Amino acid sequence: MTALLEVRGISVSFDGFRAINNLSFEIADRELRAIIGPNGAGKTTFMDIVTGKTRPNEGQVLWGENSKSLLRMNESQIARAGIGRKFQRPTVFEDQTVAENLTMALSASRSPFSVLRWKPTQDSVTRVGELATEVGLGDQLGRKSGELSHGQKQWLEIGMLLAQEPRLLLVDEPAAGMTLAEREQTTTLLRNLAEKHAVVVVEHDMDFVRRLDCKVTVLHEGSVLAEGSLDHVTANPQVIEVYLGRG
Amino acid sequence: MRKPLVLRHPSILVFLGVLAVFTVAVTVLSAGYGTGAISTSMVKTLGKTLCLALAAVAMDLVWGYAGILSLGQMAFFALGGYMIGMWLMVARTEGIVAGSLANLPIPPTDAEISAAVATQIFGVVGSDKFPMIWAFSGSLWGQLALVVLVPGLLALVFGWLAFRSRVNGVYLSILTQAMTLALALYLFQNDSGLRGNNGLSGLQNIPGLDAVSQEKLSIWFLWASAVTLGLGYLLIAWVASGKFGSVTRAIRDDEARVRFLGYSVEGYKLVVFVLAAVVTAIAGALYYPQAGIINPAELAPIASIYLAVWVAIGGRGRLYGAAIGAIFVSMLSSWFTGGRAPDVNLGFYTIKWVDWWQVLLGLSFVLVTLLAPKGIAGLVDLFEGLRPPKRQGQPMGPDMGSLREKEAVE
Numbered sequence: 001m002t003a004l005l006e007v008r009g010i011s012v013s014f015d016g017f018r019a020i021n022n023l024s025f026e027i028a029d030r031e032l033r034a035i036i037g038p039n040g041a042g043k044t045t046f047m048d049i050v051t052g053k054t055r056p057n058e059g060q061v062l063w064g065e066n067s068k069s070l071l072r073m074n075e076s077q078i079a080r081a082g083i084g085r086k087f088q089r090p091t092v093f094e095d096q097t098v099a100e101n102l103t104m105a106l107s108a109s110r111s112p113f114s115v116l117r118w119k120p121t122q123d124s125v126t127r128v129g130e131l132a133t134e135v136g137l138g139d140q141l142g143r144k145s146g147e148l149s150h151g152q153k154q155w156l157e158i159g160m161l162l163a164q165e166p167r168l169l170l171v172d173e174p175a176a177g178m179t180l181a182e183r184e185q186t187t188t189l190l191r192n193l194a195e196k197h198a199v200v201v202v203e204h205d206m207d208f209v210r211r212l213d214c215k216v217t218v219l220h221e222g223s224v225l226a227e228g229s230l231d232h233v234t235a236n237p238q239v240i241e242v243y244l245g246r247g
Numbered sequence: 248m249r250k251p252l253v254l255r256h257p258s259i260l261v262f263l264g265v266l267a268v269f270t271v272a273v274t275v276l277s278a279g280y281g282t283g284a285i286s287t288s289m290v291k292t293l294g295k296t297l298c299l300a301l302a303a304v305a306m307d308l309v310w311g312y313a314g315i316l317s318l319g320q321m322a323f324f325a326l327g328g329y330m331i332g333m334w335l336m337v338a339r340t341e342g343i344v345a346g347s348l349a350n351l352p353i354p355p356t357d358a359e360i361s362a363a364v365a366t367q368i369f370g371v372v373g374s375d376k377f378p379m380i381w382a383f384s385g386s387l388w389g390q391l392a393l394v395v396l397v398p399g400l401l402a403l404v405f406g407w408l409a410f411r412s413r414v415n416g417v418y419l420s421i422l423t424q425a426m427t428l429a430l431a432l433y434l435f436q437n438d439s440g441l442r443g444n445n446g447l448s449g450l451q452n453i454p455g456l457d458a459v460s461q462e463k464l465s466i467w468f469l470w471a472s473a474v475t476l477g478l479g480y481l482l483i484a485w486v487a488s489g490k491f492g493s494v495t496r497a498i499r500d501d502e503a504r505v506r507f508l509g510y511s512v513e514g515y516k517l518v519v520f521v522l523a524a525v526v527t528a529i530a531g532a533l534y535y536p537q538a539g540i541i542n543p544a545e546l547a548p549i550a551s552i553y554l555a556v557w558v559a560i561g562g563r564g565r566l567y568g569a570a571i572g573a574i575f576v577s578m579l580s581s582w583f584t585g586g587r588a589p590d591v592n593l594g595f596y597t598i599k600w601v602d603w604w605q606v607l608l609g610l611s612f613v614l615v616t617l618l619a620p621k622g623i624a625g626l627v628d629l630f631e632g633l634r635p636p637k638r639q640g641q642p643m644g645p646d647m648g649s650l651r652e653k654e655a656v657e
Contacts, residue, residue, distance in 0.1 A: 051507060079509035091504045093497045100493050110509050112518045118490045164509065 002065065004029045004198050005083075005168055010049060010059030011222075019045045020056065021222035029167070032194035034209045034230075035202045037219035038242065043202045044088075046219070047170050051085050052078040064167075080110060084166030088173045090153035094146030098137055098156055101145050102128045105160035127163070135159035136185065151182040158189060168198045175208045187211045206230075252485055259484050262567050263477050266297075270473040277469075279462035290465040291537045292581060296574050297472040298534035301479045303557050303573035304566050305523040305530070308483050310555065311563035312492065313519045314499030316416075319423035320527050321550040322430050323398040327528030328535030328545070329434075330397055332447035333381060334390035335536065338454035340364045341385075371445050378440030394532045395525050402524030403517065410513040410520075415502070424548045431546035446542025450535055468537050475533055476570075479526050484566055486522065495519060556612050562624025571623050580604065 007025040011018065020042045027033055037043055048054035050061060052075040061070040063081060070078055079085075092101050106124060109115070132138045135155040140148065145156055154174060161169055174190065175183045190212060193199050203209050209216060209230060216233050218225045220242050226233040233239050253259045273293055276284040285293075302324050309315050344363045348355040355363075366375040383389030409422055437443035453464060486492065494515060497505050502512050535541045554573075561572015582588055583604035591598040600607075619625055 053503075075503075075506035076509050076511045079507050085507050087504075091501055093493075093500055093504075095496060095500060096493060103490060104493050104497060105508055110511065112491070112511075112514050115494060115510075116486065116489075116491045116518075160508070 003027060003062075004031075004064065005050065006060075006062040006067070007046075007050070008060040008062070010056040010061065012045060012049065012054060012056045019222055020049065023059075023219075023223050025217065025224065027168070027198050027200060029198055030194065030196065032191065032199045032212065032214040033201070034212055034214055034216045035200060035219060036204055036206070036209060036216060037225075038204070040221075041219040042222040043219055044172060045222075047085060047172060047200075047202065050078075050170060051075060051083060076110070079164070079166075082165075082167040084161040084164045084169050086157050086161055086169070086171045086174065088176060090150065090157050092145045092148075092153050092156050092160070094144065096145060097142055098132060098145050098148070099128055099141040101156060102131055102159055102163050105163035107163065107165040131159045131163050134162065135189065151178050154178065154182075154186070155189070158186075158193075162193070166197060169193060169200070171199060171201045173203055173205075174201060175203065175205055183208060184211075252481075252488060256484060256488060258565075258567055259481065262480060262570070266473055266477055270470060273469060274466055277462070277466050279460065279464075279466045287462050287465050290469055292578075294465065294469040294472045294537045295534050296577055297469070297476045298530040298537070299554075299557075299577050300570040300573040301472075301476045301530040302527045302554060303561065303569040304476075304480055304483055305526040306554050306558050307563055307566055307569035308487060309519060309523045310558060311565070311569065312487050312495045312499065313516060315516060315520065316420045316555065317423045317520070317523075318420050318548060318551045318555060319427035320523070320554050322427035322546050323402065323524040323527040324531035324534070324550075325541060325543075325545040326398045326401065326430075327394045327531030328538075328541045329441060329447065330390050330394040330528075331532040332450050332535055332541050333384040333441075334387050335450045335452075335454065336368055336447050337364060337381070337384040338387070339449060339452050340367045342454055342457075343367075369442065372437040372443050374438075380440045391532075394528055398528035399521055399525045402521045406517045406520040407513075410516045413513075424551070427546050427551055428548050431543045431548075434543035434546065441543075444542055444544075446540060446545075447535075448540040450541065451537070451539035453536065465537070468533065472533050472537075475529060479529070480566060480570070483522075483526065486519075487566065491515075556608065559612060560615050560622050562622030565621075565624045567627075568622055568624030575623065576608070580608065583607070 003026040005025075005027050007023060010020055010023050012020045023042070023046065025046070035043055035046070045054060049056050050070065052070065052073060055071065062068065063070050063083070068081070070081070070083075073081065093104070096104075103120070103124065106127060108118065108124075129138065129141065132141055135158055137148075137152060137156055137159065140152070145153060148156060158171075158174070161171075171190065174186050178186060187208065190199060190201060194214070201209075201212060213230075215228065216230050217227045218233050218236075218239050225242065226236045226239050253263075273285060273290060275281040277290050278285070278287050279290075302320060306317070306320050309317050309320070341360065341364050344360055344367060345355075348360065348363065361377075362375065365377050369375060369377075377384070383393060405423075405426055409419060414422060433439055434441055435444050441447070451461065451464075453459075456464065459467075487495065494505065494510055497508075498510075498512055498515055505512055557572040557576045558569045559572070560576055561570065562568025583600040586601060588600040588604075590600065615622055621628065
C-alpha cells in the first residue's frame, strides 16, 4: 500500500522552541487516523506544515502517487492539490448564507476570471442541496451562517470540506464544544467520510477517539511516541506516563 | 433560467433610475438646453460630482468588498486626468499656433508647428521640447488608451508587490499613501515632464468644439459623466455579485480561510485593485476637462482620504451608499466652503463655516464610524424595516447555540 501523504523527518522550531522534532508520519488513501497528544505536542503545528501555513526547517512532505513535494507550494495550491482542512474554531463566512458558503467551496476552477464568469447551474444547485442535507443543514440553505449554532457551524464547515472534494481531510478537534448528541452525529459523519477520503482527526478527547475506532498516533514533544490501535497505545507505559497519567 | 442582474438586485435599477431622472432634470433646468435655472458653473460642479461618485463606487469595491483600505485611489483618478489633459493641451495649442503662423508669407512646416507648440506648453518650465512621455499626445485614441493603461499598470505592479508580500491592514494603507505622495512629489518637479506645479490647464476648451458654447459643453459632459457612472456602477455591481463577490467578501472577512479553500487570495485582490484603478482613472479623465485644470496637488494624500471618508459616511459595503456619500458630502462641502453657508453668531464668537467645515466633517466621520457604521445607506434599512437585533455581551460558548450573555438572562 502506497502512502497518500508521507511526512519524513520534519523539524520546526519557533524562537528556539522545537515544536516538531524529527517527525515522520504516513497515511494511506481512504484511511481514518486519529492523532492524540497533550497540549503543546505539536498537533496543530503538524497540520500547519502539511497545509503550507508553516514551513519546516528540515524534512520532506510528499503527496500523492507521484510523491510531489508540498513544501514548494503555497496554501491555496496545496488546497487545490486535494488537502482540505477543518479548523478547531468553526471558521465559516458568517456574513454569507449557507448556500453561498457551500457554493464557494464547491470543486470548480479557482481562477479569478473563470469565477467571474461562473453561473449557478442545475448541477451546482443540486450538489449544494445534497451537501447541506448530508451535514444536516438541508433546511437552512438561505440562512446567514452567522446565525447558526456552534455545532451547525462545525457541520457547515465539514460540508464545505466535502464540497472541495479533497483526497485528504485534516480535522482539528471536531468535537470541541459539542453537545453529546452532536458528537455522536459527528462521529458517524467522520466514519462515513473515511469511506471515500483519507481523514486525519486531531483530538484529545479519549472517548471520542474510542468511538472513531481507528488507528491512533500519539504525539509528544513534537514526535511520534506510539502508533497502533487505541488499546495498544493506551497500554504503552510511556503513553500512560506523558499523557494519560496526567488526568 | 436565472433572473438578470438588475432584477436580482433591484437597488441597481433604482440607482440607474434616479441617475436618469437627475440628468434629465439638470438638462431641463440648465442654461444650455433649458430654462437656465441652474448656472453653467453649477452644471459643471454636478458633472464633476458624478465623476467623484464613480470613484467612490470603485473605492467601495476595493474597501467595502475586498477589505483593502487603499488611501491612494485619487492617484489613479489624477493620472487619468493627466493622460486626457495631455491631448487636450497639445491639440488646442496646435490650433492656436497654426492659426497665428498661418499669416506668415511662407507656410510653416509640421516641425515648426510642433516646435512652437512645445515652446508654448513647456516655456513655463524652461523647456522647448516635448518630453518622451508626450509621445502619443498628438493622438486622441493614443491618450485614451493611456487613460486606462497607465493607472492600470501602476495598480498592477504596486498591487502585485504589496499583495504578494502579504502586506495587510494599516501597513497596506500607509503604503498606498506613500505611493500617491511619492507620485505627487515627483510630478511637482519641473523636469517630470508634466509641467511641474503648473499642471495642465485650459482643459475646459475642447479642440474642434470651439463653436460649442460652455453652456452646452457642460451639459454634454454631464451626460457623459452620468452614462459613465451608470455603466461603471453596473460593471462593479456585476463583479460584486455572484461567486466572485462572494469570494471577495470572504477575503475581507477571513483571508487565511479563503486560502485553504484553494483560492489564490493575491490574484483576487489584484483583479479587484486593478479594475478599481481603471474605473477611477476613467472617472478622472471625465472630471478634469470639467474642472479645467489639473496639478500635482490633486494627488495629495488628503484627496484619497476624503474619498475614504465619503465612502464611510455613505455606507461602505454598499455601492449606492458610496455614491450617495460622495455626492452628499462633496456637495455639502462645496456649499460650506463656497461661503454660501450663513455664519452662526454666538455672541462671543462667530462660526465661519469656511474655517469650521473641516471640523464638522471630521466630527461627523468619527460619529458615523462609532454610531452608524452602515452610514447613510443604513437609512434604507431602517426604511425597509430591517433592523439588526440588539445583541450585547459575548457569545456564551458553543453549547448555548447562538444566544449571548444578556439574551440568555432575559
